[in-house]
Amino acid sequence: MYNAKAYSAASATSPLASDTIPRRDPTEHDVQIEILFCGICHSDLHSVRNEWSDFMSTTYPIVPGHEMVGRVTKVGSAVTKYKPGDLAAIGCMVDSDGTCPHCKDGLEQFCSNLTLTYNSPDKHKTAPVTYGGYSDSIVADERFVLRVPSNLELAGVAPLLCAGITTYSPLRHWGVTKGKKVGVVGLGGLGHMGVKFARAFDAHVVVFTTSPDKTEDALRLGADEVVVSRNADEMQKHADSFDFILDTVSAKHDINAYLNLLGRDGNITLVGAPEKPLDIAAFSLIMARRSLSGSSIGGIAETQEMLDFCGEHNITADVEVIPIQKVNEAYDRLLKSDVKYRFVIDMASLKSE
Ligand code: NAP
Numbered sequence: 001m002y003n004a005k006a007y008s009a010a011s012a013t014s015p016l017a018s019d020t021i022p023r024r025d026p027t028e029h030d031v032q033i034e035i036l037f038c039g040i041c042h043s044d045l046h047s048v049r050n051e052w053s054d055f056m057s058t059t060y061p062i063v064p065g066h067e068m069v070g071r072v073t074k075v076g077s078a079v080t081k082y083k084p085g086d087l088a089a090i091g092c093m094v095d096s097d098g099t100c101p102h103c104k105d106g107l108e109q110f111c112s113n114l115t116l117t118y119n120s121p122d123k124h125k126t127a128p129v130t131y132g133g134y135s136d137s138i139v140a141d142e143r144f145v146l147r148v149p150s151n152l153e154l155a156g157v158a159p160l161l162c163a164g165i166t167t168y169s170p171l172r173h174w175g176v177t178k179g180k181k182v183g184v185v186g187l188g189g190l191g192h193m194g195v196k197f198a199r200a201f202d203a204h205v206v207v208f209t210t211s212p213d214k215t216e217d218a219l220r221l222g223a224d225e226v227v228v229s230r231n232a233d234e235m236q237k238h239a240d241s242f243d244f245i246l247d248t249v250s251a252k253h254d255i256n257a258y259l260n261l262l263g264r265d266g267n268i269t270l271v272g273a274p275e276k277p278l279d280i281a282a283f284s285l286i287m288a289r290r291s292l293s294g295s296s297i298g299g300i301a302e303t304q305e306m307l308d309f310c311g312e313h314n315i316t317a318d319v320e321v322i323p324i325q326k327v328n329e330a331y332d333r334l335l336k337s338d339v340k341y342r343f344v345i346d347m348a349s350l351k352s353e
């Protein structure tokens with residue numbers, strides 16, 4: 001075991017603060033990574049503040065962060081895919097049983113024995129729960145380590161590990177291609193990646209936002225049209241017309257307003273995970289045989305496919321890089337939708353702690 005530097009929160013109402021955490025020495029299948037950049041996902045904020053307590057309660061202290069990119073510093077004796085000096089990345093998962101039907105199908109995110117990158121029971125017993133990427137290093141099984149295309153700017157790669165795969169996977173699953181009309185609700189970390197991917201897949205992309213001042217950005221990011229969702233007339237113009245809508249909103253909102261925009265057999269997929277349940281009017285679904293579903297990140301193979309796709313198409317997140325000392329301020333701004341479009345922590349700033 002060794003000590004790593006990190007930022008942790010001691011309770012749901014405490015700010016994140018400098019801390020020292022235990023990490024295991026790499027065992028034979030493990031890779032140790034020096035973390036260079038870590039994105040700030042809205043899930044970090046939900047978790048730190050225990051907003052999902054009905055579903056997964058937070059164990060304190062919590063070290064959040066599941067959008068990491070860095071360099072390999074050490075590998076175990078049985079590791080074949082990585083060597084010291086390689087670029088490498090870790091997303092939302094660090095282990096699964098590898099034997100269940102989901103794991104066999106490459107959908108580790110649905111494994112009932114999944115170990116999330118933070119706030120999951122630690123099978124190695126290094127600590128009560130796993131600790132995430134707001135830290136200077138991490139150790140994980142090589143099966144959960146991803147390769148990073150060498151042509152991309154690293155700070156912009158970090159958010160691909162959650163915001164990227166969480167939007168890429170449902171767009172692929174629901175067959176978003178040329179000729180499809182696709183909506184993206186909420187232009188935040190996830191939403192702006194959804195727009196980039198839907199554009200890269202050649203769909204007709206419509207962004208729904210509550211922030212009129214994001215209109216120009218939405219068009220620059222690849223939207224064909226932008227609708228300010230508080231404007232009922234603008235919404236009505238799109239009634240019954242969408243093949244697919246990706247809902248990335250982090251807070252309770254009226255989903256019926258979007259269900260009514262789907263055409264026959266249209267689907268809306270929730271990736272946003274508001275603290276409170278959403279209300280669904282039965283008629284929003286019954287009329288036009290619409291469906292509502294959800295999606296959780298993506299499997300490891302698909303995450304690698306997404307990273308390679310980003311390498312080929314030069315896709316990264318639009319980021320605001322901050323030192324870790326500004327993380328609490330960043331959380332406050334995230335809640336006000338005041339970020340373009342993902343905060344990323346430069347982990348070099350942790351050296352001075
Ligand atoms: P984010 O950067 O804060 O973006 C959320 C966006 O939702 C905001 O930018 C805003 O967009 C819109 N929004 C916020 N509050 C709203 C409200 N009260 N009414 C309507 N719109 C509102 O968050 P994120 O990191 O993209 O994460 C989004 C959600 O996805 C979070 O709940 C997160 O936990 C969840 N998530 C799920 C998965 C998964 O696997 N399913 C993975 C990662 C994250 P506009 O300003 O454009 O309106």
Ligand code: ZN
Pocket residue numbers: 041042043044066162163
């Ligand atoms: Zn996330």
